[in-house]
Amino acid sequence: xxxxxxxxxxxxxxxxxxxxxxxxxxxxxxxxxxxxxxxxxxxxxxxxxxxxxxxxxxxxxxxxxxxxxxxxxxxxxxxxxxxxxxxxxxxxxxxxxxxxxxxxxxxxxxxxxxxxxxxxxxxxxxxxxxxxxxxxxxxxxxxxxxxxxx
Numbered sequence: 001x002x003x004x005x006x007x008x009x010x011x012x013x014x015x016x017x018x019x020x021x022x023x024x025x026x027x028x029x030x031x032x033x034x035x036x037x038x039x040x041x042x043x044x045x046x047x048x049x050x051x052x053x054x055x056x057x058x059x060x061x062x063x064x065x066x067x068x069x070x071x072x073x074x075x076x077x078x079x080x081x082x083x084x085x086x087x088x089x090x091x092x093x094x095x096x097x098x099x100x101x102x103x104x105x106x107x108x109x110x111x112x113x114x115x116x117x118x119x120x121x122x123x124x125x126x127x128x129x130x131x132x133x134x135x136x137x138x139x140x141x142x143x144x145x146x147x148x149x150x
Contacts, residue, residue, distance in 0.1 A: 024051060027047055027051075028047060028048050028051050030042070031043055031045060031046075031047040031048050032045070032048055035048075073123075076123065077123045077124075080122065080123050080124060080127070081124070083140075084124060084127050084140050087140040087141075088130065088132070088140060091103075091130075091132055091138055091140065092132060095132055095133050099133065101136075102136050102138070103138045103139050103142035104142075105118065105139065105142075107142075107144055108139070108141075108142045108143060108144070109143045109144065109145055110141060110143065118139075118141070120141055122141060127139065127140045127141060128140075128141070
């Protein structure tokens with residue numbers, strides 16, 4: 001399947017912006033014009049009313065989303081900070097017992113082999129490269145499949 005056909009069939013943004021939105025606007029304009037020039041028109045102005053109500057509800061829903069998102073981000077950041085403090089103490093204990101200990105990304109559970117990067121959304125970028133010993137840096141979110149570190 002070529003790129004054009006793939007994105008034509010699977011891109012939701014394309015369908016909303018190029019097909020659904022213009023069709024809705026066209027239907028509203030047609031309803032408005034028929035209501036003005038030939039009352040009661042096609043649907044007695046109900047299509048425009050429904051679209052206006054949906055637009056108002058969408059604005060309210062988007063406002064609620066904008067209100068909730070920062071609180072959620074703040075809670076996640078606070079939870080990650082508590083986890084990082086706990087994890088730093090655990091790593092320091094491990095480093096005291098084994099000075100050659102390292103946390104390689106490619107051995108971590110969260111490492112994505114396809115993109116060759118960590119799949120976690122870590123708010124504190126310093127948590128990936130903590131200098132806990134003289135030689136090495138450590139990722140506080142590093143975890144192997146069978147590890148009992150957490």
